[in-house]
Amino acid sequence: MTPLEIFFVQEFCRSARISPDLVSVLKVKERSRNPVGFMTAIIPSSVAEELRFDGRVFSSARVAHVGPDRLPCGMVLFFDEVTGMLDAIEGFAYGEEWPSVEEPIFWSEPNEQMS
Structure with a gap:
């Protein structure tokens, strides 16, 4: 997994109050990129039992x-x-293009949200 994909899943772990260490065993099944983002499918057998969610989609606030x-x-x-197990990760740009360099990365302040 890329550092950005790890970063994204760790945000979910933080939000769900589960260990971010669970991310270290995830394996990529397939990754596709496009001009405005990416979609990464995860190998189901690499997903820890705790990486579950009671909805189909989790979108970071x-x-x-x-x-x-x-x-x-x-x-x-x-x-x-x-x-309910993690299945895929999608990253997308709010602007016109996905950044050519994915690092450095950091989260906004909690009150900074895009609609």
Whole structure:
């Protein structure tokens, strides 16, 4: 997994009050990129039992600032409808293009949200 994908899943772990160490064992099944973001599918057998969610989608309330220009980006995590286990990670730019460099990355202040 890329540092940004790890960063995104750790945000979910923080929000769900579960150990961010669970992210270290995740393995990528497939990753596709496009001009405004990416979609990464996770190998189901690499997902720890605790990485569950009771909804199909988790979207961070905070904005990630990505790359040297600190472009605002969002994230969505997708969870399997049946098992509730983490299934995929999506990153997207709020602007016109995905940043060419994905690091450095940091979360906005809690009150900074994009609609």
